[in-house]
Amino acid sequence: MSIQRSDSAPRPMVFEHTILGQRVLFGSGKAAEHLAAELDRLGATRPMIIAGEHEAELVRQVAERAQPALTWNDVVQHVPVELAERARDAAREADVDALVTVGGGSTTGLGKAIALTSGLPLLAVPTTYAGSEATSMWGMTEDRTKSTGLDPKVLPEAVIYDAELSRSLPVGLSVASGLNGLAHCVDSLWAPKADPINQAHALEGARALAIALRGIVKDPEDMHAREQALYGCYLSALSFASAGSGIHHKIAHVLGGTFNLPHAETHATVLPYVLAFNAPAVPELAGRLAAALGYEGTVAGGEAGPPRTHWPHCGRTWTHPGRCPTWASPRRTLPRPWSARSRPSRSPTRSRPRPRTSPCCCARPCRGRTPRWSRPRPVTRPTAPRVRSSASAKRNSPNRSWRPSTSPPTSASRRCCAAS
Numbered sequence: 001m002s003i004q005r006s007d008s009a010p011r012p013m014v015f016e017h018t019i020l021g022q023r024v025l026f027g028s029g030k031a032a033e034h035l036a037a038e039l040d041r042l043g044a045t046r047p048m049i050i051a052g053e054h055e056a057e058l059v060r061q062v063a064e065r066a067q068p069a070l071t072w073n074d075v076v077q078h079v080p081v082e083l084a085e086r087a088r089d090a091a092r093e094a095d096v097d098a099l100v101t102v103g104g105g106s107t108t109g110l111g112k113a114i115a116l117t118s119g120l121p122l123l124a125v126p127t128t129y130a131g132s133e134a135t136s137m138w139g140m141t142e143d144r145t146k147s148t149g150l151d152p153k154v155l156p157e158a159v160i161y162d163a164e165l166s167r168s169l170p171v172g173l174s175v176a177s178g179l180n181g182l183a184h185c186v187d188s189l190w191a192p193k194a195d196p197i198n199q200a201h202a203l204e205g206a207r208a209l210a211i212a213l214r215g216i217v218k219d220p221e222d223m224h225a226r227e228q229a230l231y232g233c234y235l236s237a238l239s240f241a242s243a244g245s246g247i248h249h250k251i252a253h254v255l256g257g258t259f260n261l262p263h264a265e266t267h268a269t270v271l272p273y274v275l276a277f278n279a280p281a282v283p284e285l286a287g288r289l290a291a292a293l294g295y296e297g298t299v300a301g302g303e304a305g306p307p308r309t310h311w312p313h314c315g316r317t318w319t320h321p322g323r324c325p326t327w328a329s330p331r332r333t334l335p336r337p338w339s340a341r342s343r344p345s346r347s348p349t350r351s352r353p354r355p356r357t358s359p360c361c362c363a364r365p366c367r368g369r370t371p372r373w374s375r376p377r378p379v380t381r382p383t384a385p386r387v388r389s390s391a392s393a394k395r396n397s398p399n400r401s402w403r404p405s406t407s408p409p410t411s412a413s414r415r416c417c418a419a420s
Contacts, residue, residue: 031162044098105130131237146257179268187246208232
């Protein structure tokens with residue numbers, strides 16, 4: 001379904017929606033009971049439990065009725081290919097007949113990597129709000145390049161949600177993980193296969209996550225808020241699985257895979273910039289999203305102020321910086337081969353409602369001023385040799401990632417992306 005922009009007339013509702021088949025078992029304090037029942041339903045007697053070392057206590061709670069043939073605790077974010085190969089070999093040698101993941105997105109991702117080649121049934125017990133457990137997308141990293149794909153074999157047979165397991169999740173990580181789920185909601189509003197059904201799931205997921213994150217920040221022991229967070233993250237992943245990946249995830253996957261950045265924090269930092277770039281092109285959807293996030297002066301179907309105008313307050317309320325923190329790589333440290341190696345093979349225009357119309361993509365309002373890197377500089381040729389200062393040498397160094405333009409500014413370079 002094509003995205004309706006603000007300048008287009010209403011179109012007939014024609015779309016095709018795909019629903020992934022999956023069981024969901026929800027209940028606080030019932031993870032062990034539900035896992036035992038699902039293993040019995042599958043007839044599995046030799047499961048492989050996958051969980052990080054810091055989740056050993058959670059594994060004891062969840063797998064108290066199971067008798068695992070193998071427990072794997074080597075989990076790394078972005079799932080390196082060599083780690084996936086070692087885990088696959090271990091599962092083959094132990095002759096396991098089912099996979100059980102207990103943890104966040106990295107743990108679920110490793111389980112998916114094993115299921116991708118083995119075809120073993122996968123049961124997911126999430127402890128964060130990543131949402132990977134409800135999609136058929138897998139991802140692995142090799143040579144600082146993250147590859148993703150879709151395969152029905154990696155979709156968990158069942159997802160077991162237990163808010164008690166997320167009680168120990170720190171507030172900061174809870175917020176970052178919740179914003180990762182919110183990024184799924186935002187991408188699903190204008191992704192390549194967006195339709196009214198997954199948009200409804202995305203908006204309801206955003207509403208639940210907004211309530212949940214405010215509650216968790218106020219009281220980390222609030223179990224109702226923890227349950228709302230799991231409910232919202234499942235809806236966000238459900239909509240994302242149907243709508244497909246948008247520009248937000250394309251950016252975050254390249255950054256995370258190349259520089260080994262923390263997954264949730266990267267998504268949380270990229271999110272406001274994607275909103276600032278895309279929201280002006282779809283004011284009706286932006287208004288519905290702002291209403292779902294709970295801001296005053298918005299209505300469900302109206303063209304309210306886009307959520308990017310509320311994001312600074314939102315970030316302060318949810319204790320997330322909303323900007324590139326110390327772990328993010330500054331532009332000047334990016335190696336030259338990085339841009340060529342990580343550039344998408346196809347233009348992701350369909351993954352965003354607004355095409356790029358100017359060289360400025362910073363998503364920061366320049367208030368009509370010409371961006372610094374597009375202003376022309378006069379070319380001066382001194383008649384006599386002179387000693388350049390260290391600042392001048394640094395500015396004119398060939399290792400810089402950009403060089404001053406010497407041509408007259410075009411109409412596109414006179415305005416920033418926020419005003420185009």
